[in-house]
């Protein structure tokens with residue numbers, strides 16, 4: 137009988153990989169109601185699902201969501217038991233190694249994630265890129281070394297290799313002042329994956345810089361605009377090049393991308409994981425605006441007071457910086473009454489159905 141604990145990432149991903157579908161990974165910064173709604177949608181459609189938070193969102197001090205790994209792991213696992221669904225994993229998103237000095241702190245965070253029941257991890261050492269190297273292997277040497285060290289640490293700590301692993305090449309959203317967004321090349325991706333393989337590191341997902349950015353982009357009135365910047369051809373080329381190694385692409389920064397584009401144009405034979413974060417936060421704000429107007433107004437005012445800059449529309453300031461208010465109003469956000477929680481769950485449920493359908497996830501959990 138299942139105890140509704142998260143599944144280990146390795147078998148989970150290996151069974152879904154051959155399907156033509158993208159696993160939705162949800163960065164649920166505000167968990168109350170939202171996690172339950174997503175789980176119910178996954179259960180009703182028999183879809184695999186991942187819950188994750190990045191290091192900036194959740195660290196040993198709570199990050200900006202106020203959720204330590206222990207709190208997040210407990211919250212998600214309890215929601216899964218309530219919904220009675222176990223086809224899910226808990227993933228540490230963007231475990232960032234920005235410099236070699238970060239490694240001890242990263243190991244501490246990962247230890248806490250393991251203790252909290254996390255079954256999958258994304259090591260993001262994409263910042264360790266040496267412009268002075270004369271070839272891809274030299275330029276990626278720091279990333280390869282850091283990713284290898286941290287992966288072997290996880291293996292030792294857990295005592296087996298059944299965890300899920302995502303690695304990252306090419307910093308997402310990185311801009312060159314002259315040429316714009318910096319894109320990952322096919323050679324960088326294959327060099328990175330093959331070099332890791334030599335070190336006995338076998339990731340399931342590779343995050344690449346392919347034109348997406350995290351969160352929304354805005355027009356001059358501060359309204360979010362459709363993000364259509366993902367280079368589909370490049371994504372396919374990289375995906376096909378790394379596929380023989382059992383690696384699919386983890387697509388970051390999906391929220392702003394129209395669902396019809398994901399449904400029709402995303403190559404699901406090579407993109408295997410899609411991270412959706414900002415969407416769940418806007419779901420929560422939309423509900424709270426109606427169901428908890430006083431709390432919403434307080435959070436809106438706090439965000440404006442702390443982050444407003446002259447010339448930037450208030451709406452844009454709120455969408456960009458309201459995430460910083462979550463920890464400030466944590467107790468209020470998690471103490472909302474059942475009526476509000478029901479609305480949060482229902483709204484998240486409907487939104488999750490749309491993503492799961494566009495990702496071709498319906499029914500895929502039958503492979504697990």
Ligand SMILES: [Zn+2]
Pocket residue numbers: 230308350388389411
């Ligand atoms: Zn990301």
